[in-house]
Amino acid sequence: MPAGEPVSGGLVPWVLSARGVAALGEQAGRLLARVTDGPSAVRDVAFTLVSGRAVLEHRAVVLGGEVSELAAGLGELAEGRAAKGVVTGRALGSSGVVFVFPGQGSQWVGMARELLESSPVFAERMAECAAALEPFADGWSLLDVVCEGDEALLNRVDVVQPVLFAVMVSLAHLWRSLGVRPAAVVGHSQGEIAAACVAGGLSLGDAARVVALRSRAIVALSGRGGMVSVLAPQERVAGWLTDGLQVAVVNGPEQVVVSGVPDELDVFVARCEGEGVQVRRIAVDYASHSPQVEELRAELLEVLAGIEPRSGEVPLVSTVSGEVIDTAVMDAEYWFTNLRRTVRFDRALEALLRDGHRVFVETSPHPVLLGAVTQAAEVAGVAGVAAVGTLRRNEGEGARLLRNLAEVFVAGVDVDWSAWTKGGRLVDLPTYAFQHRHFW
Incomplete structure (x- = not known):
């Protein structure tokens, strides 16, 4: 199982697809009749539905923990009604998924704690981030901040920025383990450090150096902006x-x-x-992206002089230039410029939409940029854009992750459901509901 077993609040996905809305509803009705006629293991049904079946354009994922709960969702889907535990959509034509990394503001006390306990893939990457950040941490440790939920520490810019970096990089790693791989990345302000790391433009060690030492330098501006x-x-x-x-x-x-x-x-x-x-x-007491940042230039060029940026494997759209750049240019001077200049997230979104990207996943502990993505698509006159988060403040993390995985799937992205179907066996389920049309 590629992701260990990320906790899902007891939820299991039942995945259906069809060539049309009517066929999708009939598929749900047939499955409902099957599971209500006799006992069915929830995981067996889930496993069978994703094993060897064609994945078609119109899609639905019914979420639940028990047969009765899943059957209720199937009933609503069969009747064409919206339901809380049902995610529906139509596969989009797209150039691939964009991972979006926000700047400061998505943090919350307790974020990532549940995933640390339940997902080995996430926990392993967080441990690697903790080791990379440890040489630069001044009286704090990544895992202690997350596990103990120290709000006072999270209010420090030199703590919250590295912690957010680690959580976002680890969430990206978790998405990849679930089959969702970025075709492009974009980062907002400090989020561009995580984007560069995920794109392969910075090693984890160099990215940790940039985010830790740059946020430490910002402390000198505290109280003045x-x-x-x-x-x-x-x-x-x-x-x-x-x-x-x-x-x-x-x-x-x-x-x-x-x-x-x-x-x-x-x-x-x-x-x-x-x-x-x-x-x-x-809620900050400093002024990033303002004239005050000029005071930090000499320090940042000195402490970041040793980093070794390289050309990444995933295209990165810079929010400094608004264009795809070669990440090999992301040296100390670039990271000063990233902090000093205006963040042009609008231009980056325009470029991504022009390139045909239609599915955007905000890889953060709480979505803060999805509205900007949606508005950019509306202004550009681009229909059918899916903007999906990862976690959400004070919600069960496994359940939210599974629902967002379902949102990505119904938008047309291939995903790996094995973390939720492991242990299931093939059972007899209804075949495809062909739609017969008469032409006389």
Whole structure:
């Protein structure tokens, strides 16, 4: 079993597919009649449904822990009704899955703890990240922070950024073990360090050095800055900026973050409120992607001088340039520039959509960028884009992972269900529900 056995809250997937919606509903009805006529082992049915059957365009995954629960989902699917435990979709034409790595903000106390206990694949990668980060950790350890849930430590920029890096890299490793492999990666601000590592552009050791030493340098800016999120076009926001402020992030046509010194931010926020523009303060006390970052340039070039970036195996779309880049250029100067310049996530998304990517998986402990992906597709006039998370704050991690795996599958991505069907045996189930049409 490639992923060990990631806990799923007791859930098992029953996977169906057909050439049309009507046939999919009939498939569900036939299976319902079979499993309600007599006792059926839940895992046996799950194993049989994914063993040797063609995977067709219209797809559904029914999730449940007991026959009664799964039968109820089948009944809703057969009647064409939406149900909580049923994931449906149509396979998309796509250039492959994009792994999306956000910056700071997706963290929560207790994140990844359940997976550490239940998934050997995830735990092994986290242990490797812990070893890579250990030389740079100042009075903390990755596994202790995750397992003990120390909120005070997670509030430190020099802790939360390396911890998020490790969790995201390990989640990407888990997705791969479940058959979902990235055709491209994109990282938002510090998330680009994880993206570079997953793409093969940085070794785990070099990526750990970058995220740990860069976040430690940011501590010098603490208490001297701030960031605010603004729902307004970049051009309009730019007209309200003073010398100590900068557009730090452009996520979409009306999704902007401004960064800078507190006094000038206060004036900026008052201006937004006076103009009726929605504005929200972000819970940080430093100003990434602002003029203050210039103070860190010499230090970052010195402490990161020894890293050895290389050309990766997976294309990486830079949120510095908004284009696919050769990761061999991601040296110390690049990582300073990544922290100093505006994050152009909007341009990166435009490039990915142009290249035909239609399935985006945010590889993080809580989704924060899915809305930007959806909006980018709407603005570009691209239909049928699937934006899927991995975990979600304060939800059962195994159950959420399984549901998101189902979302990816119904969008047309091949997945490996063996972590949930291991131990099952082939049983007699109904064959395909052919749809007969009369032409007279």
